[in-house]
Every structure is written in C-alpha cells, then in structure tokens.
Amino acid sequence: MSALTDKRIVLGISGGIAAYKSADLVRRLRERGADVRVVMTRGAQEFIRPLTFQALSGNPVHSDLLDPAAEAAMGHIELARWAGLILIAPASAQLLGKLAAGLADDLLTTLCLASQAPLAVAPAMNQVMWHHDATTANVDRLRSRATHIWGPAAGSQACGEIGPGRMLEPDELVRRVERLFGNRQLLASRRVVVTAGPTREALDPVRYISNRSSGKMGFALAAAAQRAGAEVTLIAGPVALATPTGVKRIDVTNALEMRDAAEEAADACDIFIAAAAVADFRPAQVAEQKIKKSDSRDEDRLTLVKNPDIVAAIAARRKLRPFTVGFAAETEKLLEHARGKLQRKGLDLIVANDVSAADGGFDSDRNSVTVIDANGCETLPSALKTELADRLITVIASRAVQE
Ligand code: CTP
Secondary structure, three states: OOOOOOOEEEEEEOOOOOHHHHHHHHHHHHHOOOEEEEEEOHHHHHHOOHHHHHHHHOOOOEOOOOOHHHHHHOOHHHHHHHOOEEEEEEEOHHHHHHHHHOOOOOHHHHHHHHOOOOEEEEEOOOHHHHHOHHHHHHHHHHHHOOOEEOOOEEEEOOOOOEEEEEOOOHHHHHHHHHHHHHHHHHOOOOEEEEEEOEOOEEOOOOOEEOOOOOOHHHHHHHHHHHHOOOEEEEEEOOOOOOOOOOOEEEEOOOHHHHHHHHHHHHOOOOEEEEOOEOOOEEEOOOOOOOOOHHHOOOOOOOOEEEOOOHHHHHHOOOOOOOEEEEEEEEOOOHHHHHHHHHHHOOOOEEEEEEOOOOOOOOOOOEEEEEEEEOOEEEEEEEEEHHHHHHHHHHHHHHHHOOO
C-alpha cells in the first residue's frame, strides 16, 4: 500500500506558467492512490484549462466561491473539512501575499482559511519577485504559521532569467507529500511536551537577565510533533512567535515558572523535549521597586543563585519518566560537551548545536545539528529550522516509540 492510499489532497493551482507541470503532479498523486480535488484560481485558468484537471483527477474542478452548482455538490466548507492536505502548486507571489495577509477573496484562499489541514505551498515566480523583501516577509509569515514552503528550485526560468523561482518538479513534490503523510503517523496519540525560548530572571520590576534564544527551534519542533500526530504542549518563555496550529501553549517568564509548568505537563507525557535556553542563574533577590542609581555604589555586585535544572530533574524521575531529550548549545568542543551533558543530565538523547557557526544558532532561520545518544551520533545537514524539526521529530520518534 502506498503512503498516499486514500489520502485526501486539495491541489490548489494559481496563475503561473508552471501550472502545466501540475497536470503531471495530479497524475502522479493519483497513481499512488491519493484522492485529488483540484481548485484553480482565475489566473490559473489563463494558463491551462480546467478540463485537463477534471480528466486527470477524475473529479470536477472547483474554481468559484459563489457558484451555486458547485456549492450544491461539495461546498467550500465541506471541501475545507474534507482535505487531509492543501497543496498549492504553483503558488504565485500574489497568492503567497494573500495567504500571508489572511485574505479570502476567492475559493482557494477561502479554503485555506477555513481548513485545519496542513498547508504546503510550492512557490513559482520570477527570481527578482522571489528575492523581493515583500515576498520574503510573506514567506516568513507563512512559515511562522507552520506552512510548508517547498522550493523554489533554482535554474533557468520561463522569463529567460536564471535563479531561484522554479516550481519543484512533480516527482519531488510527490516525495514531500509522501513524507508529510508518513510523518503524520509517527507520533499518533503520543503526548509531547516542548520547552522553548529564553527565560527572564527579574532584578527589579523593570530589569531582567536573559539570553538571545529566539524560540524558533522549539516552536518548529512543537509544530513538527503536532504534524506527526502528537498532542503537543509548548511551554514558552517570552518570545515573539505565533502559536503553531493545534498546539497547546503555556506562557512562562522565568525558570521557576518554566520548571513548575514542565513538571506538571511531564506527568502526562511520553516525550519531553527541552529546547528552552533556561537561564542558569537568577538574582538572589528581586527588588520590589526599581533599583535607583543613586542608591547604588560606584561598583556593585550582583548575587546570583542557581536555577533548578529542569530537564535533568525530569530525566531523573523514577515514576512517570518520559523519553527525555535535551539540547546542547555550544561554541566549542561540540560533541565532547554534548556527550558530557547527555550523561550528566541522564538524558535519552541530546541535540548538539554549534551556535558559533555562521549558518545556524540563535536568531537564524537555519540550523545544523548532531543527534547523540548512547548508541552513537548522527549529523543532520544544515536546513531551515522548520525542515530540520521534521527530521528531528522523525529521529526522536524512532528512538522513543517502540511498538
Ligand atoms: N536546561 C534545563 N534547565 C536548566 C538549564 C538547562 O532544562 N536550568 C536544559 C536546556 O533546555 C537544554 C539543556 O538543559 O536542553 C542544556 O542546557 P545548557 O544550558 O546548554 O547546559 P548547562 O548544563 O547549563 O551547561 P553549560 O552552562 O555548562 O553549557
């Protein structure tokens, strides 16, 4: 049985020359057993006729939001509920902009808003448009909402230019669809807790000690675990990130609050992933009022006390102990330090991350990591944090879930 047998895919097609490749995409998806419903924008119909897709998909093509005949057969809300995946290929710059802004002025964009299915887009456009700040901002926004951005590939373009902007080839898109559906089963009915972001340790009502963690990796992991079918609780320090779809979020500020939330959530979880950059120390005293310069000496000392090690305490549990995963953010001797932490904290697995690398680390959208456990280590190549998160969840699931 193929990974796509009976999978319900809404294939959205927007206006672009790459729309002709989508005909082949429909054929390949159907060959693997998927049930495909095609939705075309008005622009798409300028490039290729709906009849082609009707014949290839074996289903009527949907295009109008307000077409009474189509609504009577399968209304847009039914279609939105029916979808197991919405894949938009090609996704034009215009369509990405509309999705990012949450507009719903035609059938395809309305479906995207009305559906809880995962959304994947395969951008296709002129390379200057792809590089434009507006497109970059739209893509970032979509990514933060756990939209899969597949491609674009680089190469010679229909407009005669060379660069990134070509839609991924249909066989590559099919592979990604298969991977996405395959991943969905990995953590079905498992409960996963992820800590993410920094903690803030107050000095007084207006000042605090913190660190540069953006929370992106932890949020991407929470989204990936949710996509893999898990019930996910995300315990987040102060970060400016949107909650991934379908994830339960608990906001905390400091390490003690994070510890309390983590201990409680860990009682009912199968996998605990500590991606947070917890402050190791907190000020011994928090001043009730703002500390005044005039009350301080020229040279003053700050007394700090150690925060509890959240992940180590959970790994040390005798009862209700989940599979426990830690992170090691290092600037030197990556593997040596990470192995030390794996042992010292009693973890099942540690994800070692070189935060001094140019491509990766704290604020970056990309990362490259090495996964270490008692059996050895595996390096995952540099990728967008969202893609890396899917791979990490696959590795974690393969070790944690033994059936
Ligand atoms: N961690 C935690 N609670 C803490 C400190 C860290 O749960 N109080 C977790 C982090 O979420 C991460 C792992 O422990 O998964 C590694 O954290 P790190 O700060 O890098 O390790 P330390 O033990 O603090 O080592 P060092 O400061 O020497 O690098």
